[in-house]
Amino acid sequence: MTSVMNMTNNVYSSDGAGVNQTVNPDYIELHLANLRLHNASLTRIKHRLDNLQRLQAKLGKPLIEATADDLATWQISLRIAPSSVATYTAHVRAFFHWAQINELVRVDPTIHLVTPKLKRRMPRPIPERDLSAALTTSRHDHQLFCVLLLAGYCGLRCGEITRVTRSDVREDENGKGAYLIVHGKGGHERIIRIAPDIYAEIRLLMHRPGRLFISKNGKAYTPNRLTQIASAHLKSIGLPYTLHTLRHRFATRLADLGADVRDVQAALGHAHLSTTTLYLASNSRRSTSSVDKLGRGLTAMVRRQPPRDRI
Known part of the structure; x- marks a missing residue:
């Protein structure tokens, strides 16, 4: 003060x-x-x-x-x-x-400002078929290919991807897979797992020190620029998605595979569990088959029975 x-x-x-x-x-x-x-x-x-x-x-x-x-x-x-x-x-x-x-104002003039009540957000994960198309068509640009992998298979935000350096990656002892220190929002760090197949691709970018994702002029990509590149690629193949929808895909797929919601929270780097539950709001697929099975008895239940003789 x-x-x-x-x-x-x-x-x-x-x-x-x-x-x-x-x-x-x-x-x-x-x-x-x-x-x-x-x-x-x-x-x-x-x-x-x-x-x-x-x-x-x-x-x-x-x-x-x-x-x-x-x-x-x-x-x-x-x-x-x-x-x-x-x-x-x-x-x-x-x-x-x-x-x-710091005693620069006596009264906070924002005290009566209203914060709008926001509608409940629903995740919009990119479908598996479209993710496959996005990855297949990006193989000509290995950096872009790895950007899509880190978003769709590791759940990284665009800004987190731009901050990845070679020193943040620690290879597993058996050489299969790795662990990554993610520099998240607000300066918070977390450690995530990179699956072996994903790491095999990321490893090809680790021949140089410093940031993994750099432009042709040798400078690291900014989050906005990387978002633009990813969006342009998805749009060019007719997909109405953004890089963030691949992060949604990561979260919903983890839940589909039975991961605990708190493990998903840690992987995504959410400070509050309530934020994670919003991402998983569409994770009703596991219960869908049970609900459908329950409803199959309706036809038999209401099937017209032959009329009974009146007494």
């Missing part, structure tokens, strides 16, 4: 005549500096910056001066999906929570 207050009270510039004048500090940058100290991911920092700068430009004044009425008017004016409203609101809340803790 003291360090932030000192930074805001001791920002000066010369007016050219030897007189120092106080300059309004960039509170957004101070907030981002705090995120960096907490090892926030570059993606999170970028999204926070984009959202806060956009709001500040709309308000026409420093964000730190926004009132509760300003923010309520801004939120009502948004013409975007409820999920996006919730995301924008979360970014603004985080900024003012930090500001209040």
Whole structure:
């Protein structure tokens, strides 16, 4: 707290005549500096910056001066999906929570902002036949092929795939399969298993140090760019899916094979079990056959019986 207050009270510039004048500090940058100290991911920092700068430009004044009425008017004016409203609101809340803790504002103006109630999301796993087509048609590009494998068979998010390095992979003692340290959202790490057949393909990318997935100019792919490449490939073969639907496929297939839901949670890197259950909401296939079998007795049950003689 003291360090932030000192930074805001001791920002000066010369007016050219030897007189120092106080300059309004960039509170957004101070907030981002705090995120960096907490090892926030570059993606999170970028999204926070984009959202806060956009709001500040709309308000026409420093964000730190926004009132509760300003923010309520801004939120009502948004013409975007409820999920996006919730995301924008979360970014603004985080900024003012930090500001209040550091005594930059007396009252948090976001306290009365409404977080939209989001509809229950249903997973949309890519069907097995379409996954097979996607993999077969990507064999000409081994990096793309391995990206699809890590999403569909290891459950990695796009951003997690871009951060994979050779040193994150530890081969199994018997040389069959490997374990991977995944650098997940919010700086959280987890260890996942790479099946032998999948590892045999990933291993071909491990001849160089550093990131496994790099562009032709030698730079690591950004999550957005890798998403675009994967989506373009799927679209080119007539499939209406994204890379994330392969992650959905991984989760639902694990459940189909009888994996415990908490094991699925750990594999996906979910902080809360409730998030995992949303991904598995469509996992009703195991009970489908039983329900169908139960219903087969209806025909016999309601089959017209020959009329009985009345007494």
